[in-house]
Amino acid sequence: MMRVHVAAVGVACARGVGGASLLLGDAPLAACAPPLPQFASLLVGRAPLADAGEYVPQRKALKLMSRASQLAIAATGEALRSGPWDAREEAGLFLSVGMSGGEIRDLAGMIEASTTPEGELDLAALGARGLDKVNPLLSFHVLNNMPLCHVSITYGLGGPHAALYGEDAAAGLQAAHHAAATVGGGEGPWALAGGAESPLNTIALALQHGHRAPLAEGAASVVFAREDHAAPDPGLVVWRGLVHAGDLPSALSALRLPPRADLYCLTAGHPSPAQLPADHQPLEALLGDTGAASGALLLARGAALLGQPGGPGLALLVAPCDGAWLVAALQREES
Amino acid sequence: MSLAVITGVGLATPLGDSLDILSRRLLAGESAVAPLRHFEASTFRCRVGAQVELSPAEVARASSETGIEEAALWLDRKLLLGRRAARAALADAFPGAPPAGPGLSLGLGLEVLFLPDVVALYDRAARDLGAARVPQLGRRFPVRLPLGEIARQLAAVSGARRVESFVSACAAGAQCVGEAARRVAQGEEVVLAGACDSMLNPMGLGCFQRLGALSEREGADACRPFHAERTGTVIGEGAAFFVLESAARARSRGARVYAEILGYAASLDAHSVTAPHPEGAGAQRALRAAWERAGRPRVGYVSAHGTGTPANDPVEVRAILHVLGDVPIASAKGALGHAMAAAGALELAAALTCFTLGQCPPTAHLDHLDPACAADHVTRARAFHGDAVAKNSFGFGGQNAVLLLGAPR
Numbered sequence: 001m002m003r004v005h006v007a008a009v010g011v012a013c014a015r016g017v018g019g020a021s022l023l024l025g026d027a028p029l030a031a032c033a034p035p036l037p038q039f040a041s042l043l044v045g046r047a048p049l050a051d052a053g054e055y056v057p058q059r060k061a062l063k064l065m066s067r068a069s070q071l072a073i074a075a076t077g078e079a080l081r082s083g084p085w086d087a088r089e090e091a092g093l094f095l096s097v098g099m100s101g102g103e104i105r106d107l108a109g110m111i112e113a114s115t116t117p118e119g120e121l122d123l124a125a126l127g128a129r130g131l132d133k134v135n136p137l138l139s140f141h142v143l144n145n146m147p148l149c150h151v152s153i154t155y156g157l158g159g160p161h162a163a164l165y166g167e168d169a170a171a172g173l174q175a176a177h178h179a180a181a182t183v184g185g186g187e188g189p190w191a192l193a194g195g196a197e198s199p200l201n202t203i204a205l206a207l208q209h210g211h212r213a214p215l216a217e218g219a220a221s222v223v224f225a226r227e228d229h230a231a232p233d234p235g236l237v238v239w240r241g242l243v244h245a246g247d248l249p250s251a252l253s254a255l256r257l258p259p260r261a262d263l264y265c266l267t268a269g270h271p272s273p274a275q276l277p278a279d280h281q282p283l284e285a286l287l288g289d290t291g292a293a294s295g296a297l298l299l300a301r302g303a304a305l306l307g308q309p310g311g312p313g314l315a316l317l318v319a320p321c322d323g324a325w326l327v328a329a330l331q332r333e334e335s
Numbered sequence: 336m337s338l339a340v341i342t343g344v345g346l347a348t349p350l351g352d353s354l355d356i357l358s359r360r361l362l363a364g365e366s367a368v369a370p371l372r373h374f375e376a377s378t379f380r381c382r383v384g385a386q387v388e389l390s391p392a393e394v395a396r397a398s399s400e401t402g403i404e405e406a407a408l409w410l411d412r413k414l415l416l417g418r419r420a421a422r423a424a425l426a427d428a429f430p431g432a433p434p435a436g437p438g439l440s441l442g443l444g445l446e447v448l449f450l451p452d453v454v455a456l457y458d459r460a461a462r463d464l465g466a467a468r469v470p471q472l473g474r475r476f477p478v479r480l481p482l483g484e485i486a487r488q489l490a491a492v493s494g495a496r497r498v499e500s501f502v503s504a505c506a507a508g509a510q511c512v513g514e515a516a517r518r519v520a521q522g523e524e525v526v527l528a529g530a531c532d533s534m535l536n537p538m539g540l541g542c543f544q545r546l547g548a549l550s551e552r553e554g555a556d557a558c559r560p561f562h563a564e565r566t567g568t569v570i571g572e573g574a575a576f577f578v579l580e581s582a583a584r585a586r587s588r589g590a591r592v593y594a595e596i597l598g599y600a601a602s603l604d605a606h607s608v609t610a611p612h613p614e615g616a617g618a619q620r621a622l623r624a625a626w627e628r629a630g631r632p633r634v635g636y637v638s639a640h641g642t643g644t645p646a647n648d649p650v651e652v653r654a655i656l657h658v659l660g661d662v663p664i665a666s667a668k669g670a671l672g673h674a675m676a677a678a679g680a681l682e683l684a685a686a687l688t689c690f691t692l693g694q695c696p697p698t699a700h701l702d703h704l705d706p707a708c709a710a711d712h713v714t715r716a717r718a719f720h721g722d723a724v725a726k727n728s729f730g731f732g733g734q735n736a737v738l739l740l741g742a743p744r
Contacts, residue, residue, distance in 0.1 A: 089620075099478065100445060107448075108457065115459075126541065127375075127377070127541075140608055158617060159603065162503065164499060165486070171499075
């Protein structure tokens, strides 16, 4: 396997839409979260992105896109600003995605036409009249794989792919593993790993009391490139792998990494804290609970910190998985 | 050299849950497409589907074991189908005790809206579906079985760990098997791979109807891949799971090997979410890469994606002819319907017939070939000649996945 660099990062989250520098600093979510008009009393993390119009060739394409798809397109557009990133037909694309997009309010017309005066569902009316009230484009908003497909189409990425479903950070770290393995194994010169989620819909917000952190939307896209690929701005951050582990010593051992003082541990999804360093940092404190996007945002934050002068030398990204942890490692390469 | 071998098969299909029965019914040209029984669909424009029988006893037992209410299990049927197939695959591969903690690679379909919950949210005076009534529903949610819950339940029923869930629409069934084969090639001992899906519910059927993707023809021949008068696909449902391990491991324990997975590749059309690339460029890339990774074997059968929609079929045939030449082609969807995320896995099981019985399953109802789809179509069961079988799966939105299978050695 060839070594794989983190070569570019783009994000769309409560801190803004742009490059990796948006994820530097430790300001909490409350410092950057604009209120949502219909839920002004709730702290939620909405990305300051009206829509992804500036990233797509034709605005009419937006009609087919959920909010999560648009966030994914914005984050990817920011990541790909760093250079031409050619050979796109061979470039891989691996995204973690969450529950279906779409807003349940869009079904109001269908329900109105499909219920009895007593308020009961009438399947005969649904078939005869209700379905005609459904926007034919609804499927493009609700299919889980659509963020990946829209990113592929917008940026011409035609290589290996996977849309990995997740409710927390594990799927995003799995997406990164697939992207790194694809590039390291020689299937194309570069690949993109990312994730996108927009949980700021009516139902999720109404149920927010069940969450341990404020809900937030977000997306991140990270370009993995081969060492020998002529990236315009090759990063100094190297992917060191992904392992299942129950504690940091066994994770470091499985990753064949020696313990070191300049280790930074970033978590998402509330892994069991007993074995974590006292100074570990939960992503939720910075960005809120970004669900399926959190693995990609972990990756982006880790790469951002490693890439800054004087930053840590090794970042361990930890997510709960199967009662233990999924641990990814990024390392700064001393040039 | 193979990525992995298949040593266990577990099925829940509209033509039976045994591989041998499925194979023989496909070879006989049977179709499972029939009037819908799951719900009252008489006013829908499409009123047929390929359905799997579920018994009240099975639903009650699953409800008891999972704590999930029976109504949710009846509506969102993919968990029950997946449980049945996952258990059967492990039992097939390991008649004694299965190994502890196999990996799990899943292909999953879309969440299902529980319409009574949506109706309960509806404020008729305001003509709005808002949050105001959510407290009345408590923790209930219009999606009673989120995909994460389905993955957790399938991991629990199979004792599996290290779960990956692929949601690449209609490509998911082949993709989850291909990615599992890679995991085995990278060193995992045993990976259970499979997909389960059912869109045979009012919203699932309704959304595909609104897209214009469904045949409105009545009867068992409603879905006619490659036919000159095809008008669309028919929704099916089911699950197929496979136990994958290395050839060396299978040999050392004397396991039955159904097939070797010789190659796998995935590609993206990067063209349109509403239509396939007109020349099938993405499909060609995936097919070529999988075939070359498999060592360019002599392909004796292509299990096509073959949806029976006007747009898909000729594009796929062109891609196959371009990469593999004039090889025998068939689609199982005329018999099994389109099981969406599970389709690739179900059709992979059907394609194993080439190795288990030495016969190629035909495309059902193909009595008038579309000239735009001209190729060597398997219209009746015929002997399999070749070294490998290709399985194509193409997802809505332009996701392609192709597997190359070899006969067990």
